Amino acid sequence: MVSITLSISEKTKKLMNQFPEINWSGYIRKRIMEKVDELQWEQRMLEKLEKDQTLSDWGVNLVEKDREKRVKELRKKGLL
Numbered sequence: 001m002v003s004i005t006l007s008i009s010e011k012t013k014k015l016m017n018q019f020p021e022i023n024w025s026g027y028i029r030k031r032i033m034e035k036v037d038e039l040q041w042e043q044r045m046l047e048k049l050e051k052d053q054t055l056s057d058w059g060v061n062l063v064e065k066d067r068e069k070r071v072k073e074l075r076k077k078g079l080l
Contacts, residue, residue: 006028008016016024074080 016022071080
């Protein structure tokens, strides 16, 4: 396992010392993993959104082409 070091103020350290039952290293390790999981989920959702946007763009283009075709047909018939 890799170790990291972080700096905190004396005030924060004194406050932490008021709760000796807390495994602060374990707590920080858990919070880091939760944040990593959150960021990975966000990344997956953004990738999915990009794929969905591609499909949405395809659908919009299809509708626009169909509208153009119908407008041309209506103009030929003199209805527009």
